[in-house]
Amino acid sequence: MKVMLLLLLCAVTSVGAHERELRTRADAFATASFASPRQHPWPFPLLSIGHSMQSYQDYGGSPYWHDGLDIRSTMDQPIFAAAGGVVVNIENYVIGNPLYWEVAIRDDEGFVWKYHHVDRGTIPEDIKDALKTGKRIPPGALIGNVVRWGVTTFGERYHHLHLQVVAKDGLYVNPFLLLEPLADTKPPVISRIGLHQNHRPLESSEVRGAHGLYVEASDLTLHDKFILPPYKISYRINQGEERLLWEFINLPGGTSDTLYINDFYLDGTCGNYQCRKFYFNLTFTKETPRGKLSLPPGQHTVDVTVEDFAGNRTSASFRWRVL
Numbered sequence: 526m527k528v529m530l531l532l533l534l535c536a537v538t539s540v541g542a543h544e545r546e547l548r549t550r551a552d553a554f555a556t557a558s559f560a561s562p563r564q565h566p567w568p569f570p571l572l573s574i575g576h577s578m579q580s581y582q583d584y585g586g587s588p589y590w591h592d593g594l595d596i597r598s599t600m601d602q603p604i605f606a607a608a609g610g611v612v613v614n615i616e617n618y619v620i621g622n623p624l625y626w627e628v629a630i631r632d633d634e635g636f637v638w639k640y641h642h643v644d645r646g647t648i649p650e651d652i653k654d655a656l657k658t659g660k661r662i663p664p665g666a667l668i669g670n671v672v673r674w675g676v677t678t679f680g681e682r683y684h685h686l687h688l689q690v691v692a693k694d695g696l697y698v699n700p701f702l703l704l705e706p707l708a709d710t711k712p713p714v715i716s717r718i719g720l721h722q723n724h725r726p727l728e729s730s731e732v733r734g735a736h737g738l739y740v741e742a743s744d745l746t747l748h749d750k751f752i753l754p755p756y757k758i759s760y761r762i763n764q765g766e767e768r769l770l771w772e773f774i775n776l777p778g779g780t781s782d783t784l785y786i787n788d789f790y791l792d793g794t795c796g797n798y799q800c801r802k803f804y805f806n807l808t809f810t811k812e813t814p815r816g817k818l819s820l821p822p823g824q825h826t827v828d829v830t831v832e833d834f835a836g837n838r839t840s841a842s843f844r845w846r847v848l
């Protein structure tokens with residue numbers, strides 16, 4: 526007999542963005558490998574966030590963490606340095622492809638801001654000179670325009686700045702931590718919670734033997750279609766201790782933009798121009814990336830909470846039976 530998925534969406538809660546923000550940041554900095562940095566203005570008035578650092582990306586068989594923010598813009602948008610500092614690189618990092626030019630600036634706190642998809646022909650002479658002379662550039666300096674992006678995705682042209690921030694120790698840092706807060710009041714959405722075996726979601730809410738749990742969840746930042754993975758995911762099994770799956774201050778792989786991507790996300794996850802769907806493996810840990818639960822026969826419950834960077838939260842529960 527086919528057992529239908531039993532999903533109990535319990536009291537969905539959303540907490541005021543402003544109220545949560547300070548707590549989230551304080552928590553973040555307490556566990557990060559750097560002291561609280563300043564918040565900088567955005568490089569331009571953005572349309573929306575296209576991808577966040579934790580976005581799953583797979584454009585052809587080799588998945589990776591997006592590792593930076595896609596800051597969506599109108600065509601030919603000028604980019605202004607969010608933080609001043611020293612120009613440390615100007616490079617065609619995909620050689621021969623004019624879409625992939627980087628201007629990198631190391632700020633006074635040691636963070637390297639990598640601005641990707643800069644239109645080479647618009648990089649001002651004083652920025653090129655600053656790379657040679659080491660002369661400091663001020664915050665707000667023009668560093669070039671966003672290159673014209675040919676792709677239309679989910680009905681919209683995808684002109685964007687890909688912004689990465691790298692700390693002194695090589696760690697990818699969530700750029701949201703260094704930028705002024707956005708007016709985001711929309712909480713993330715939990716679509717499903719369920720069981721997984723063989724690294725795939727199961728339809729059933731009954732299971733035999735070792736198994737894992739997953740949540741399918743998404744978030745939006747200033748947009749209605751470009752779904753993003755939530756910033757923070759936590760859960761409690763059988764009303765036990767709350768476990769943090771991950772908070773994206775940085776990536777589980779630290780300095781790697783591929784490590785653990787296929788463990789953290791289950792098979793069936795997608796992230797490209799046509800498809801965005803995120804199945805999070807709740808039973809992931811860095812110590813046991815594909816760890817399983819071994820629970821006694823009977824009924825069990827899990828309560829899952831997902832949160833965006835602004836502190837908007839959603840919770841839901843799932844009940845299953847171990848045979």
Ligand SMILES: [Zn+2]
Nearest residue numbers: 576594595687
């Ligand atoms: Zn990008």
